[in-house]
Amino acid sequence: MRREEAQPAGYRPLDVETVKAYVAGLSQLSGRLGGGEGQLTAREVGDGNLNLVFIVEGPTGSVVVKQALPYVRLVGDSWPLPLSRAFFEWNALTRQAAIMPQRLPQIFHFDETNALVVMEYLTPHVILRKELIAGKRFPHLAEHIGVFLAETLFRTSDFHMETAKKKSDVALFSDNVALCAITENLVFTDPYFDAPLNRWTKPGLDRAALALRSDRAVKIAAQEMLHAFTAKSEALVHGDLHTGSIMVTQEDSRVIDPEFAFYGPMGFDIGALIANLLLAYFSQEGHEAEAGGRDDYGEWLLRTTESVWRIFEARFRDLWRSERTGILYARSLFEDQGDLSGAEIALSRFLCGLFADTTGFAGAKMIRRLVGLAHVEDMEAIAEETRRAACEAKALAMGRELLVNRGRLSDICAVTSLARSIRREKGLS
Amino acid sequence: MRREEAQPAGYRPLDVETVKAYVAGLSQLSGRLGGGEGQLTAREVGDGNLNLVFIVEGPTGSVVVKQALPYVRLVGDSWPLPLSRAFFEWNALTRQAAIMPQRLPQIFHFDETNALVVMEYLTPHVILRKELIAGKRFPHLAEHIGVFLAETLFRTSDFHMETAKKKSDVALFSDNVALCAITENLVFTDPYFDAPLNRWTKPGLDRAALALRSDRAVKIAAQEMLHAFTAKSEALVHGDLHTGSIMVTQEDSRVIDPEFAFYGPMGFDIGALIANLLLAYFSQEGHEAEAGGRDDYGEWLLRTTESVWRIFEARFRDLWRSERTGILYARSLFEDQGDLSGAEIALSRFLCGLFADTTGFAGAKMIRRLVGLAHVEDMEAIAEETRRAACEAKALAMGRELLVNRGRLSDICAVTSLARSIRREKGLS
Numbered sequence: 012m013r014r015e016e017a018q019p020a021g022y023r024p025l026d027v028e029t030v031k032a033y034v035a036g037l038s039q040l041s042g043r044l045g046g047g048e049g050q051l052t053a054r055e056v057g058d059g060n061l062n063l064v065f066i067v068e069g070p071t072g073s074v075v076v077k078q079a080l081p082y083v084r085l086v087g088d089s090w091p092l093p094l095s096r097a098f099f100e101w102n103a104l105t106r107q108a109a110i111m112p113q114r115l116p117q118i119f120h121f122d123e124t125n126a127l128v129v130m131e132y133l134t135p136h137v138i139l140r141k142e143l144i145a146g147k148r149f150p151h152l153a154e155h156i157g158v159f160l161a162e163t164l165f166r167t168s169d170f171h172m173e174t175a176k177k178k179s180d181v182a183l184f185s186d187n188v189a190l191c192a193i194t195e196n197l198v199f200t201d202p203y204f205d206a207p208l209n210r211w212t213k214p215g216l217d218r219a220a221l222a223l224r225s226d227r228a229v230k231i232a233a234q235e236m237l238h239a240f241t242a243k244s245e246a247l248v249h250g251d252l253h254t255g256s257i258m259v260t261q262e263d264s265r266v267i268d269p270e271f272a273f274y275g276p277m278g279f280d281i282g283a284l285i286a287n288l289l290l291a292y293f294s295q296e297g298h299e300a301e302a303g304g305r306d307d308y309g310e311w312l313l314r315t316t317e318s319v320w321r322i323f324e325a326r327f328r329d330l331w332r333s334e335r336t337g338i339l340y341a342r343s344l345f346e347d348q349g350d351l352s353g354a355e356i357a358l359s360r361f362l363c364g365l366f367a368d369t370t371g372f373a374g375a376k377m378i379r380r381l382v383g384l385a386h387v388e389d390m391e392a393i394a395e396e397t398r399r400a401a402c403e404a405k406a407l408a409m410g411r412e413l414l415v416n417r418g419r420l421s422d423i424c425a426v427t428s429l430a431r432s433i434r435r436e437k438g439l440s
Numbered sequence: 441m442r443r444e445e446a447q448p449a450g451y452r453p454l455d456v457e458t459v460k461a462y463v464a465g466l467s468q469l470s471g472r473l474g475g476g477e478g479q480l481t482a483r484e485v486g487d488g489n490l491n492l493v494f495i496v497e498g499p500t501g502s503v504v505v506k507q508a509l510p511y512v513r514l515v516g517d518s519w520p521l522p523l524s525r526a527f528f529e530w531n532a533l534t535r536q537a538a539i540m541p542q543r544l545p546q547i548f549h550f551d552e553t554n555a556l557v558v559m560e561y562l563t564p565h566v567i568l569r570k571e572l573i574a575g576k577r578f579p580h581l582a583e584h585i586g587v588f589l590a591e592t593l594f595r596t597s598d599f600h601m602e603t604a605k606k607k608s609d610v611a612l613f614s615d616n617v618a619l620c621a622i623t624e625n626l627v628f629t630d631p632y633f634d635a636p637l638n639r640w641t642k643p644g645l646d647r648a649a650l651a652l653r654s655d656r657a658v659k660i661a662a663q664e665m666l667h668a669f670t671a672k673s674e675a676l677v678h679g680d681l682h683t684g685s686i687m688v689t690q691e692d693s694r695v696i697d698p699e700f701a702f703y704g705p706m707g708f709d710i711g712a713l714i715a716n717l718l719l720a721y722f723s724q725e726g727h728e729a730e731a732g733g734r735d736d737y738g739e740w741l742l743r744t745t746e747s748v749w750r751i752f753e754a755r756f757r758d759l760w761r762s763e764r765t766g767i768l769y770a771r772s773l774f775e776d777q778g779d780l781s782g783a784e785i786a787l788s789r790f791l792c793g794l795f796a797d798t799t800g801f802a803g804a805k806m807i808r809r810l811v812g813l814a815h816v817e818d819m820e821a822i823a824e825e826t827r828r829a830a831c832e833a834k835a836l837a838m839g840r841e842l843l844v845n846r847g848r849l850s851d852i853c854a855v856t857s858l859a860r861s862i863r864r865e866k867g868l869s
């Protein structure tokens with residue numbers, strides 16, 4: 012039986028009362044919380060689409076309890092979703108923590124039966140997406156996440172990882188079928204036909220949304236990216252690395268919620284982040300109090316987009332040179348024969364392909380947030396529908412270009428230049 | 441514990457005596473063999489690199505018993521190799537048999553503990569490679585194998601297979617680490633540095649063999665194909681589809697020995713077969729009794745190479761149109777919207793990439809048979825070393841071009857034209 016078909020017999024969803032008893036029963040937390048069940052307070056704060064999230068506080072400290080529900084919270088129990096996603100999240104967290112613990116919440120406890128993870132309560136951290144809507148800047152964000160991407164993707168790939176371990180991990184995460192299926196359907200397929208759960212700002216986005224269905228180039232491109240998603244097992248990807256999966260302060264950034272993790276294409280994670288930064292960029296005119304009032308902030312978003320890729324690439328190049336211990340591009344073929352430039356050329360060729368994947372995935376991720384089931388608060392928060400549709404139409408045009416012209420955009424500056432150009436266009440909505 | 445780390449406690453290698461008792465004990469075979477242990481005869485005929493192979497004959501019929509040894513037979517017990525390869529072979533055989541039983545030996549029994557499979561004794565079938573060396577023609581070969589490739593690759597891919605089943609199979613075959621490692625090392629890496637097991641015809645091939653190590657383009661190309669091998673899980677591939685893995689008569693063709701099976705790139709199987717047909721082609725001058733005596737046969741080999749691809753492609757196109765039930769390129773995006781041409785364009789784009797992979801893998805497979813550990817009888821049977829080296833040098837040049845220029849060869853005729861051209865070149869050795 013596949014793991015995700017099994018719903019453990021002892022599973023019991025917690026509530027704000029039972030979660031206190033549960034946490035009080037974990038002896039490893041008593042020092043942190045500083046009190047027994049009677050001294051704990053709990054609240055449920057889950058605002059995502061899938062899970063219960065509790066904050067449990069004691070006299071001296073606090074923890075988060077994240078518990079999977081057997082269905083999609085956003086939709087209800089008509090859409091069942093296996094509890095095993097907590098197992099995959101925990102497995103992803105432990106692997107990421109072995110590489111970059113400083114970019115994650117600390118993990119205290121995993122309970123497979125109850126499909127829950129107990130972890131550090133990040134405070135005063137706030138979800139990045141909310142801060143971007145508020146127009147706040149984070150000077151270390153691109154550095155933190157660019158390095159995190161390079162480290163986690165490189166070190167779980169055949170560039171670095173021992174091949175038997177990587178194949179064993181590919182097998183383990185292959186079982187994360189249901190969460191991959193969400194992406195396979197909602198990101199790559201549903202936006203391009205009359206899927207029941209699609210929605211968009213009406214009537215402003217009608218024309219652009221419906222045009223996707225007869226846009227052969229974009230449909231084929233989306234399916235080519237889907238094929239890469241299903242059959243390019245390059246590295247352990249987070250699988251849902253949007254700006255709602257990053258918590259920030261001015262000094263710190265942490266990546267949360269890797270329940271969609273599996274061995275997939277590296278560009279999927281980088282593309283997801285870039286897509287969400289660009290969605291934030293195209294939402295700016297919806298948030299400004301006076302015309303042009305958020306132009307500077309838009310430029311900061313584009314600079315951050317550029318920096319994410321550049322910092323990713325720089326760290327990836329360092330890792331390629333110093334930590335390339337896997338079976339790919341063995342040093343015996345290059346450096347050990349004095350052929351340093353051969354290894355550099357091979358690296359540049361790889362990065363060229365990765366950048367094409369990254370832009371393709373970024374395009375697909377933008378489009379699905381505009382005409383598919385799950386939208387982003389950056390746009391949803393724009394109350395006036397005409398204004399929102401105008402922002403969304405430009406973002407949709409950008410997504411299409413990234414998807415169709417992946418592999419033809421010379422570098423990350425070509426992407427940000429294109430974003431500026433599309434934002435200046437008139438009559439797109 | 442991974443399956444392949446486990447050597448079952450009860451494992452016992454058979455010999456020509458014990459194999460009779462073993463087979464006599466399988467009640468499902470008594471009707472076929474027509475007699476008990478005392479009426480059976482057995483002989484060991486394994487001529488491959490890895491396993492024991494017995495033919496057991498009774499009064500009315502016969503079977504083959506193929507048993508894995510815990511080491512590489514070609515090298516000896518200094519190179520251990522897990523018995524689990526029989527498990528993967530049996531799993532591949534059952535999956536292929538569900539698709540095209542007429543192209544396989546019938547399977548009677550699998551014994552995981554003893555790492556053996558009992559199957560149909562194919563008679564009067566002969567190993568294709570031996571027949572090609574003898575200059576024999578097989579009018580149905582390309583049709584049989586082209587269709588087999590299309591059917592097995594399409595139906596185990598995300599084009600057709602239910603996604604949960606495919607991911608579960610990816611996981612199962614991910615455990616076939618040791619056999620994948622043989623390919624990863626011997627095919628893609630060892631030929632390009634001073635690996636201890638490399639060998640080639642000396643001194644005739646010295647210059648060409650050593651030149652590979654400073655040939656940056658070929659080294660990078662080989663590693664790019666290795667990356668596709670390790671991280672492109674398109675379909676269940678046979679994994680070792682050379683002309684020694686096909687048994688033929690004038691009317692029939694059967695594919696045997698899929699112990700290297702795993703979810704990998706489709707082009708690996710097609711490329712392996714094309715590589716071995718081209719190796720046969722370049723060996724012709726070594727087998728001719730008088731100058732030009734095998735020229736016609738060489739042309740038959742090239743026509744067969746063309747037909748393999750063309751028949752593969754034609755059947756693949758049919759399957760794409762009629763059996764595309766997987767999650768890729770959903771009909772809801774194309775045919776169901778009246779966009780038949782969109783689906784056709786997507787298909788052609790996919791086949792274009794697959795052809796590039798096919799030629800790249802074909803090139804890598806040719807090279808490794810000339811300067812790596814395992815050579816082919818087509819060349820080895822050429823006794824005179826100067827003559828052999830001349831054939832091998834041309835084959836090596838062909839392999840290099842296929843590898844480096846994959847994606848730039850317009851179609852299969854460009855490949856066969858190139859082969860003719862290289863064969864006519866002087867001074868390549």
